[in-house]
Amino acid sequence: MHSIITHVSQQLMERSQQLAVAESCTGGYLSKVCTDMPGSSQWFERAYITYSNQAKIDMLGVSAKTIAEFGAVSQETVTAMVEGVLRQCSAHWSIAISGVAGPGGGSLINPVGCVWFGWGQKSGVVTSQKQQFSGDRDHVRIQSVEFALLELERLIAV
Numbered sequence: 001m002h003s004i005i006t007h008v009s010q011q012l013m014e015r016s017q018q019l020a021v022a023e024s025c026t027g028g029y030l031s032k033v034c035t036d037m038p039g040s041s042q043w044f045e046r047a048y049i050t051y052s053n054q055a056k057i058d059m060l061g062v063s064a065k066t067i068a069e070f071g072a073v074s075q076e077t078v079t080a081m082v083e084g085v086l087r088q089c090s091a092h093w094s095i096a097i098s099g100v101a102g103p104g105g106g107s108l109i110n111p112v113g114c115v116w117f118g119w120g121q122k123s124g125v126v127t128s129q130k131q132q133f134s135g136d137r138d139h140v141r142i143q144s145v146e147f148a149l150l151e152l153e154r155l156i157a158v
Contacts, residue, residue, distance in 0.1 A: 020091035060084025078118035
């Protein structure tokens with residue numbers, strides 16, 4: 001994962017851009033990976049750990065109606081999380097992650113390992129994607145962070 005975050009940080013610094021994130025199931029792991037990098041304050045703006053539904057509402061302005069209608073693990077919720085982050089800070093890019101890391105908490109719609117991702121740009125472009133990962137709680141979180149960064153790397157390069 002070190003090579004991915006190194007490349008993402010270089011991409012952001014070359015463009016004088018910053019990243020801010022909103023994490024639910026990863027509980028700060030994405031933020032840790034980013035800030036483990038020396039000099040990350042040049043490109044990492046902030047993080048929101050919005051583990052509970054109420055935190056998503058209070059910190060990011062996600063509508064309680066959105067969560068009630070679609071669930072915390074949904075395209076609609078990660079899109080609202082991304083948009084909330086970008087409204088509240090000066091970062092150019094945002095990543096949002098919400099999923100079911102396990103071992104419990106899964107459902108037919110969102111089984112353990114189901115994770116929704118959102119990526120957004122200050123310009124208003126937001127994309128989202130759902131992934132199904134396997135393994136225990138730690139492996140789901142690690143795979144989630146890696147996937148989020150790989151997609152950000154791709155989006156920045158476009």
